[in-house]
Amino acid sequence: MDTHTVEVIIENKPLARDPEGETIHRNLIIKGGYKQVTNVRAGKLLRMTVQADSAETARQIVKKLCDDLRIYNPAAHVCQVRLVG
Amino acid sequence: MDTHTVEVIIENKPLARDPEGETIHRNLIIKGGYKQVTNVRAGKLLRMTVQADSAETARQIVKKLCDDLRIYNPAAHVCQVRLVG
Numbered sequence: 189m190d191t192h193t194v195e196v197i198i199e200n201k202p203l204a205r206d207p208e209g210e211t212i213h214r215n216l217i218i219k220g221g222y223k224q225v226t227n228v229r230a231g232k233l234l235r236m237t238v239q240a241d242s243a244e245t246a247r248q249i250v251k252k253l254c255d256d257l258r259i260y261n262p263a264a265h266v267c268q269v270r271l272v273g
Numbered sequence: 274m275d276t277h278t279v280e281v282i283i284e285n286k287p288l289a290r291d292p293e294g295e296t297i298h299r300n301l302i303i304k305g306g307y308k309q310v311t312n313v314r315a316g317k318l319l320r321m322t323v324q325a326d327s328a329e330t331a332r333q334i335v336k337k338l339c340d341d342l343r344i345y346n347p348a349a350h351v352c353q354v355r356l357v358g
Contacts, residue, residue, distance in 0.1 A: 191311075197318055212319065212344075220342045224334055226276075227322035233282055234297065237312035249309055257305045259297075 189239045192246035193272040198260045199231030206230055234259070235272070243271050274324045277331035278357040283345045284316030291315055319344075320357070328356050 200206045206229050213228035240246035251269045254260060260267040285291045291314050298313035325331035336354045339345060345352040 199318070199320075209319070216342050216344070217321075217338060220338065222334065222338045222342075224324045224331075225321050225338070226324060229320045231318040231320065233284070233316040233318045234294070235284075235314045235316065236302075236310050239309045239311060246309075249307065253302060253305065253307045253310070257301050257307075259301070 189241060192238050192240055192243050194236045194238055194246050194250040195270045195272055196234040196236065196250060196254060196259070197231050197268040197270070198234075198265050199229055200264060201266055204264065247271050274326065277323050277325055277328050279321045279323055279331055279335040280355045280357055281319040281321065281335060281339060281344070282316050282353040282355070283319075283350050284314055285349060286351055289349065332356050 208230040209228040212230065213225065217225050217228065236250055238246040238249055240249060247269055254267050254269065255262075293315040294313040297315065298310065302310050302313065321335055323331040323334055325334060332354055339352050339354065340347075
């Protein structure tokens, strides 16, 4: 058993609006003068430490857990699961 | 000018407690039977689209913006800025 780090990123579906990201973009970044930034999307990150035989097993455990435990709402969000390092 | 994607991750400092991550870990993941998961840290993700000459310039613009606009609280949080792709 090794220790692996897996990141979960939950954000609104690409075609859905993202009022949080829009507000940060318009009222903070554009007003602050950073016009090079053309879009902002906000999301949630969960970094999990997982005991598993391999990195790929760790990733699959986390993917299953996100679906099983309804960590996100599949009607509204997309959920990415990534290995770190 | 090319289009680059930069991710900003804001989380509590490593030595600070993270009540949100602890609650997700204890009351959702452990209760759900996923004992392989030994730790969870929660954070905020901002994915920014940036116009810049190079990927490294895009990263530096975003790093500067996060400090200038106080997108995070340096006393409480750590802020990572990463290039995507």
